[in-house]
Amino acid sequence: METVDELLIEKTLAGSLECFDVLMQRYQRDVFAVARGYAKSSDDALDICQNAFLKAYSKLETFAGRSSFRTWLTSIANREGLNWVRTKSRKAPATQSDTQLESLPAGDDHETDLLQAERRQLIIDSLHILNPRSRMAVILRYFREMPISEVAVVLDCSEGVARNMLFRSVRKLREAVAPQ
Numbered sequence: 001m002e003t004v005d006e007l008l009i010e011k012t013l014a015g016s017l018e019c020f021d022v023l024m025q026r027y028q029r030d031v032f033a034v035a036r037g038y039a040k041s042s043d044d045a046l047d048i049c050q051n052a053f054l055k056a057y058s059k060l061e062t063f064a065g066r067s068s069f070r071t072w073l074t075s076i077a078n079r080e081g082l083n084w085v086r087t088k089s090r091k092a093p094a095t096q097s098d099t100q101l102e103s104l105p106a107g108d109d110h111e112t113d114l115l116q117a118e119r120r121q122l123i124i125d126s127l128h129i130l131n132p133r134s135r136m137a138v139i140l141r142y143f144r145e146m147p148i149s150e151v152a153v154v155l156d157c158s159e160g161v162a163r164n165m166l167f168r169s170v171r172k173l174r175e176a177v178a179p180q
Contacts, residue, residue: 005023005026005068005069005070006065007019008020008022008023009023009060009063009069012057012060013060013061020057020060023069023073024053027069027070027073027074028049029144030070030073030074030077030144030146031049031052031053031073031074031077032045032046032049033139033140033143033144034048034052034074034077034078034081034136034139034140034144034154035048035049035052035077035080035081035084036139037081037127037132037135037136037139038081038082038084038085038132038136039081039084044084044088047084048077048080048081048084049077051080051083051084052073052076052077052080055076055080056072056073056076059076067150067153068150070146070150071146071150071153071154074140074144074146074150074154075153075154075156078136078154078155081132081136082132085132119177122177123173123177126173126176126177127139127173129172129173129176130169130172130173133155133165134165134168134169134172135169136154136155137151137155137162137165137166137169138166138169138170138173140154140155141166148162148163148166151166
């Protein structure tokens with residue numbers, strides 16, 4: 001565990017809400033990316049984020065440090081996303097048309113940047129063809145750049161299963177976005 005996170009956790013457990021706020025700011029993009037993988041709108045994703053942070057705060061004393069705080073928090077967000085899907089599954093299926101995971105960094109060649117952004121958006125729009133668990137694996141690994149070992153912890157599976165899930169998901173996405 002990062003020493004800064006460890007110190008912030010200790011101070012939060014001692015009653016400092018400001019320290020938990022720092023943790024929230026540090027990991028809000030990770031939690032939002034996970035939530036966005038489950039939610040059909042940004043508002044729903046924010047609800048999942050809020051639930052995840054509330055759960056993390058209320059269960060902070062159970063954090064044992066066996067993984068990084070980021071991994072522990074992302075696991076909570078993943079479970080909250082799954083819970084949200086279960087409660088909302090009777091309603092219309094989620095669409096990914098307004099998915100906003102982060103934009104590409106700007107490069108020197110504007111045309112290349114536009115083509116990369118268009119391809120990335122095509123991939124994001126295609127994420128809905130994956131089941132929620134596979135979609136989460138792709139988001140964590142390729143959009144949040146989480147190591148496979150941490151993806152496995154978040155998804156509560158072995159590293160081999162996580163690798164296999166990513167391999168199959170990437171193959172399925174390639175087939176979906178390949179020019180016909």
